[in-house]
Amino acid sequence: MTPSKQPEIPADGDSPNVARADLSTPAVGRLSLYYRELHRLLDAGQMSTNSRDLAAMVNVSAAVVRRDLSSIGSVGRRGVGYDVASLAHHIGVVLGSGVNWKAVMIGVGYLGNALLRYRGFERLGFSLAAAFDTDPSKINRVVGNTRILAMDQLDPVLRELKPELAILAVPSEEAMDVASRVVALGIQGILNFAPTTLRVSSSVAVINVDLASELQQLAFRIQNG
Secondary structure, X not given: OOOOXXXXXXXXXXXXXXOOOOOOHHHHXXXXXXXXXXXXXXHOOOXXXXXXXXXHHHOOOHHHHHHHHHHOOOOOEOOOEEEHHHHHXXXXXXXXOOOOEEEEEEXXXXXXXXXXXXXXXXXXXXXXXXXXXXXXXXXXXXXXXXXXXXXXXXXXXXHHHOOOEEEEOOOHHHHHHHHHHHHHOOOOEEEEOOOOXXXXXXXXXXXXXXXXXXXXXXXXXXXXX
């Protein structure tokens, strides 16, 4: 017997768009990917999509897409699918992209330089308010739209700007000291590119991005795939 096609989750009317603290880490990661792909569809002028097509874009099943979207109050309609603009807005609110997050970059080497030039942050609601480095030759240069300041300006600038987030692209031996410093200045979340584990207050959110470790895992999957 051929299983019947699962319909799109119906709309939830005027349910409020409220951020969900109970979403799992994998679900949040998938929602971020949906959000990215929905904006690509908007750029291409596409007004609607469905769970099957959205699933193909991020390499998951349509059932997973429907489950993820229903967990945040889907805006889909049976036989029609999802309005791209509405769904992108809905996911953005849940992920916090409807809030203007202020971030600072610390460490402007090759990686930090590339991140400062990345324009995708603004679309997601993140503004890079300032960048800091210890290299005198970089001070006062503007990369992207962000001015690089000396590290001795970190304390007064963060007290004035009151950013919520910090991106660390510093050597591993400096990362812990820098993290402790920015946390003391009110930073609530750290995106850490240094190849070391940060130990900070449990009230501070930390995401570690170890590129070498990710490549190692990729090589393992290829070797054992």
